[in-house]
Amino acid sequence: xxxxxxxxxxxxxxxxxxxxxxxxxxxxxxxxxxxxxxxxxxxxxxxxxxxxxxxxxxxxxxxxxxxxxxxxxxxxxxxxxxxxxxxxxxxxxxxxxxxxxxxxxxxxxxxxxxxxxxxxxxxxxxxxxxxxxxxxxxxxxxxxxxxxxxxxxxxxxxxxxxxxxxxxxxxxxxxxxxxxxxxxxxxxxxxxxxxxxxxxxxxxxxxxxxxxxxxxxxxxxxxxxxxxxxxxxxxxxxxxxxxxxxxxxxxxxxxxxxxxxxxxxx
Amino acid sequence: xxxxxxxxxxxxxxxxxxxxxxxxxxxxxxxxxxxxxxxxxxxxxxxxxxxxxxxxxxxxxxxxxxxxxxxxxxxxxxxxxxxxxxxxxxxxxxxxxxxxxxxxxxxxxxxxxxxxxxxxxxxxxxxxxxxxxxxxxxxxxxxxxxxxxxxxxxxxxxxxxxxxxxxxxxxxxxxxxxxxxxxxxxxxxxxxxxxxxxxxxxxxxxxxxxxxxxxxxxxxxxxxxxxxxxxxxxxxxxxxxxxxxxxxxxxxxxxxxxxxxxxxxx
Numbered sequence: 001x002x003x004x005x006x007x008x009x010x011x012x013x014x015x016x017x018x019x020x021x022x023x024x025x026x027x028x029x030x031x032x033x034x035x036x037x038x039x040x041x042x043x044x045x046x047x048x049x050x051x052x053x054x055x056x057x058x059x060x061x062x063x064x065x066x067x068x069x070x071x072x073x074x075x076x077x078x079x080x081x082x083x084x085x086x087x088x089x090x091x092x093x094x095x096x097x098x099x100x101x102x103x104x105x106x107x108x109x110x111x112x113x114x115x116x117x118x119x120x121x122x123x124x125x126x127x128x129x130x131x132x133x134x135x136x137x138x139x140x141x142x143x144x145x146x147x148x149x150x151x152x153x154x155x156x157x158x159x160x161x162x163x164x165x166x167x168x169x170x171x172x173x174x175x176x177x178x179x180x181x182x183x184x185x186x187x188x189x190x191x192x193x194x195x196x197x198x199x200x201x202x203x204x205x206x207x208x209x210x211x212x213x214x215x216x217x218x219x220x221x222x223x224x225x226x227x228x229x230x231x232x233x234x235x236x237x238x239x240x241x242x243x244x245x246x247x248x249x250x251x252x253x254x255x256x257x258x259x260x261x262x263x264x265x266x
Numbered sequence: 267x268x269x270x271x272x273x274x275x276x277x278x279x280x281x282x283x284x285x286x287x288x289x290x291x292x293x294x295x296x297x298x299x300x301x302x303x304x305x306x307x308x309x310x311x312x313x314x315x316x317x318x319x320x321x322x323x324x325x326x327x328x329x330x331x332x333x334x335x336x337x338x339x340x341x342x343x344x345x346x347x348x349x350x351x352x353x354x355x356x357x358x359x360x361x362x363x364x365x366x367x368x369x370x371x372x373x374x375x376x377x378x379x380x381x382x383x384x385x386x387x388x389x390x391x392x393x394x395x396x397x398x399x400x401x402x403x404x405x406x407x408x409x410x411x412x413x414x415x416x417x418x419x420x421x422x423x424x425x426x427x428x429x430x431x432x433x434x435x436x437x438x439x440x441x442x443x444x445x446x447x448x449x450x451x452x453x454x455x456x457x458x459x460x461x462x463x464x465x466x467x468x469x470x471x472x473x474x475x476x477x478x479x480x481x482x483x484x485x486x487x488x489x490x491x492x493x494x495x496x497x498x499x500x501x502x503x504x505x506x507x508x509x510x511x512x513x514x515x516x517x518x519x520x521x522x523x524x525x526x527x528x529x530x531x532x
Binding site for chain 1: 311322416474478479514517518519520521527532
């Protein structure tokens with residue numbers, strides 16, 4: 001049915017243009033470059049969010065997993081996550097993996113290290129735009145992005161920019177017997193108040209129906225370009241920012257095979 | 267690291283034997299054959315539950331989808347689901363697809379037809395056992411199976427047996443504008459009270475954390491061996507039953523690309 005396929009392709013193209021225009025106008029355009037990469041029609045896993053384990057398991061204290069970062073890399077070149085024992089925050093960007101520890105240091109991640117939770121994707125921007133309005137906060141930017149995106153879908157989002165203020169956190173590793181994540185963070189997370197920092201925030205916009213599986217809403221981890229700071233993003237004020245958005249076809253979850261996974265009530 | 271691999275394989279084998287034994291004893295064994303198929307260590311998608319769209323979208327009235335059954339078959343040879351307009355109940359077993367309509371008829375599904383919701387897998391039993399205790403109800407069998415399986419995981423389950431009583435349903439197709447699923451079923455589902463029927467119930471055991479995405483708990487669709495009756499299973503009383511269980515590594519969700527999907531609150 002080539003005619004039907006052509007018609008569908010046309011409808012998708014019209015939708016994409018409308019979507020770009022809606023972003024264009026809703027952002028009160030001051031200087032915007034939009035680049036469109038046609039979304040592939042294939043159903044291979046490369047256009048799906050991949051995740052190892054689920055957020056509710058980490059929240060319940062399942063802090064160890066059996067997936068190495070060597071394996072994680074096979075599922076994406078972009079993403080966020082944590083490490084066994086919740087020893088730091090993970091940033092994956094352009095195929096490189098970094099760990100931000102609670103002492104503030106940034107280091108490359110060894111393939112043999114393992115994770116208890118990771119959300120990754122092969123990032124390919126379907127839409128990109130630049131916002132030059134100064135002083136936008138994380139909350140303001142999130143609201144604008146969410147308003148411009150189709151509801152109920154899953155998007156990978158990269159924010160490249162300069163930030164007058166950037167507040168992040170990273171946890172110290174937990175000791176067994178593991179507490180819940182909230183209890184662990186309350187005791188051991190360290191807050192970093194960065195100023196005038198340039199870098200990238202990588203993350204996702206997750207729909208509410210994925211609650212217990214992923215983190216509903218926006219979720220970003222930050223890494224400065226000089227590889228000297230980063231962490232789980234709490235807040236920021238941006239001077240200038242470029243937004244890359246990658247619309248997914250869905251997601252897949254590989255369950256944590258660690259025995260702790262079967263011992264918690266999820 | 268071949269030594270590590272061997273050790274892991276050994277541990278997996280011990281776990282599997284323990285699991286079989288626990289099933290063996292918990293079922294008050296009267297006549298049981300257990301067949302073990304070693305679970306593959308590969309991480310290909312064939313050992314994942316695949317689903318098109320999510321249950322909360324169907325519940326909200328998203329009754330049309332864009333995935334043909336020709337495509338569905340690429341993701342599994344076993345499963346359940348529905349059709350566009352909720353026109354019947356889907357049973358997939360041994361690679362064959364059947365539709366049970368509200369008039370009670372069973373027909374093979376055409377590749378060109380489409381679905382708004384389907385849960386499928388390439389079924390490969392990790393464990394099989396036979397229960398000859400007469401008179402067990404669906405609820406009793408479900409409780410025994412659930413008690414024997416590891417918590418928080420996803421299992422495909424096939425029940426082959428003879429049923430003194432089998433209560434199923436199938437809905438008539440909906441008309442636009444579509445109501446919610448509950449409203450549609452209240453008006454248009456037809457109940458079938460089958461007796462002394464032999465056939466197969468195919469379905470899944472889904473953990474609570476997948477609520478809104480799939481159907482938490484057990485969910486079976488039935489098809490009689492003579493291909494004359496079936497439907498979504500409400501209840502049954504079994505005379506003799508064989509249980510095949512396929513433990514998955516996880517699941518993946520392909521989102522419904524129908525425009526209605528973006529219009530509902532999920």
